[in-house]
Amino acid sequence: MTADERFAAAARELGHSFDGEIKIGGNYTPVVRDGGQLFVSGQIPRVGDRLLYVGAVGADIGLADARTAAAICAMRALAFVQRAAGSLQAVRAIPRITVYVRSAPAFTQQSEVADGASDLIARVLGPVGAHTRTSVGVFQLPKGVAVEVDLIARVD
Amino acid sequence: MTADERFAAAARELGHSFDGEIKIGGNYTPVVRDGGQLFVSGQIPRVGDRLLYVGAVGADIGLADARTAAAICAMRALAFVQRAAGSLQAVRAIPRITVYVRSAPAFTQQSEVADGASDLIARVLGPVGAHTRTSVGVFQLPKGVAVEVDLIARVD
């Protein structure tokens, strides 16, 4: 299977489509290509017009759901990479992902939440998806969602 | 008008000067050039020795003021780009801005605050100012300010 086929399979399994226009808020752009680096804006778990996983992780949202939210954010980011590069087969590396977890006061499993994004990237991209990661617990996120993920991809 | 002239016009309209030495705290540097990428340190809404907009957005600071705070942070960042590159005309792209909003517990309009920075960058740089963006709600910021913005610029 190609990376694009694995992406499609992951979308089916998550039960969401990442085709069509992906809505983003605000006066900015989802992707900027700078040489061979693709910067992707911070993605929240939104599918079409629906916000998924609104709330603080560790209070309103459990770990399993938070991991799924992180996977959906990563899928959105990869969808933008796919469009900008023509195919996910063009990805050579993922130098960085940053995972922001809206956290309840005592919730300290930000790394475990971020694994939802990391596992998804590994599954879709294979070895070239090896990435560095920073995960932190923030106080709020846009529209109150549970997780936000941004990334930088190196493409051909 | 050139980008530098639009920068000067925006400074007049905001009512602040971004000339002269821009004070930054701590043992680090405001700009590092790495190849054609200029990394700019996190900027807070400080003009000269005066801290503007201290407080949590959604409690002490309203949305309109928070947007102005974000615009001032962006102006400071662009001032450093201007000095490092000689002119804002040298900017080719803004691959990334990150906007940290010190947020009251229920405040979820981080994207709307970040628009204050995005709109300013669009106004000054025009189409080359198109940028990716991550905005998050943090618990505190240095000196208790409401907003902090960092960015990466691609220059000639």
Next chain:
Amino acid sequence: MTADERFAAAARELGHSFDGEIKIGGNYTPVVRDGGQLFVSGQIPRVGDRLLYVGAVGADIGLADARTAAAICAMRALAFVQRAAGSLQAVRAIPRITVYVRSAPAFTQQSEVADGASDLIARVLGPVGAHTRTSVGVFQLPKGVAVEVDLIARVD
């Protein structure tokens, strides 16, 4: 003294060894090389299996300890740069560090905490360690630690 010797001296002074395998959690990788840029994952103050400095700065952890925590995070990051590049003598620049400080509600000295990382980098790398920096106050961090630091290094 070389940068590697200064690194070893700093490790002795901190009283910790950064040799051997440095444990990291989750499904990701500590370093990715992208052209001449080395991205290093977010580092927490962990030495071997021991987590150091767990708690909120300004409540459970004082400023001096938080600065040491930031220095340890920076040492871990430099240890990965050293391994990936063969030697710290290969470092040409540190374009960016980001310092996340788990903060008590009224704690606003994030810059002063981040100086712990900046001072360590200056000491080990000298002038090529000049870096841009963003420091923010977050609500939680993985495993409840007080500080997390990531960075990008330019190497030969």
